[in-house]
Amino acid sequence: MTQNDGLDMLRQRLKQFVAERDWAQFHTPKNLASALSVEAAELLEPFQWLKNGRADELSVDQKQAVRHEMADVLHYLILLADQLDVNLIAASLEKMAINEKRYPVANARGNAKKYTDQTKPK
Amino acid sequence: MTQNDGLDMLRQRLKQFVAERDWAQFHTPKNLASALSVEAAELLEPFQWLKNGRADELSVDQKQAVRHEMADVLHYLILLADQLDVNLIAASLEKMAINEKRYPVANARGNAKKYTDQTKPK
């Protein structure tokens, strides 16, 4: 799937980075999932006290930090996908097809209930 | 950057999915970062009690659930990147360059200290 070009390139570079440092020994799927969760929380941190939660409430430094935390999340996601033989693009399309059926446009449109009922897309 | 082809395709489809349901009103960067963090924890959940943390300790159902949770994490990451005007491939390459300098191969190779000291790649 040529659509994986960017992710494949990142995967190759990340695996090389890890191999050069002999760090694969730390990268069990459990540990990678744990690290991904920690990075996701670090990404959440600059947003947690914002009144409106908008990008313009972040400082320039925070925006750059957020940019790098997003990269960290993506890196652990790619390394985990590599170990679990998950094609991220294919898995995404598959999940999107599920969500299309779960939340038909006719029911969902302008229907905040999906969200207030906490049955948001999963 | 043609390397974004797969992620760009997903981004377009996700934005269409959200627009058709009028759900953008819920998607402040803060809320998206929060949702990403919740999905990351759901991804961690099936791994949390595993003895060795390896993929072969997961059931077939758990593997499929993990696959879909990874898709959820990626979706919120892409939607957040879209709102913050972050090119995920470019941000990843930028962060990798930082990590290359932070953890030189000569120091890091076979050096678990990086990990035991909790100064892992961020």
Add this chain to the structure above:
Amino acid sequence: MTQNDGLDMLRQRLKQFVAERDWAQFHTPKNLASALSVEAAELLEPFQWLKNGRADELSVDQKQAVRHEMADVLHYLILLADQLDVNLIAASLEKMAINEKRYPVANARGNAKKYTDQTKPK
């Protein structure tokens, strides 16, 4: 309920700390839940690469950091409980009674399946 003595004392002190700084304006239940989640991830961080996950794999500094992260988690939990009028001791006893029924000793004893099936106590 006199059993809340310790938690009540902490709650009073935390509320005074917040009031003196005029920080209640930031402490919506949503923001407190978000901060609690971020602190929980910071608590997880020193453990994430450990081989066996035991306390003796942490350095003295890490143990002290863990101790303080546990305090942070408790603080946000107490502040959130205060806003939601939740008595933490009563809620705990209530949840424990649910778990007693959900996982009868006869079925659960020596039965790792509860954990490998990811149907752990919630």
Add this chain to the structure above:
Amino acid sequence: MTQNDGLDMLRQRLKQFVAERDWAQFHTPKNLASALSVEAAELLEPFQWLKNGRADELSVDQKQAVRHEMADVLHYLILLADQLDVNLIAASLEKMAINEKRYPVANARGNAKKYTDQTKPK
């Protein structure tokens, strides 16, 4: 320290619950920290799409779920504290004393900068 009465009572009951089911084998500090983080995210979930983040935006069912998720967080915190020989009340008072010095009232009062700069109490 008599102030631990409520937490000590919970700790005793939780340890008995775990012992009766022979579940201590799953409860390494790493796994408990991981479970605590997962429960914290489940606690965050009902709040994540709320406009204002206030308690009155939750349904009755969500409030009950939140109550039980708070109990889950507390349970894993107590079990982790037990394994790490951490007295939660003492650790809390210790951390509060640190925060008192880190955020003097004179500087912090009415000063949202502490929060917008992301240098919130840790």
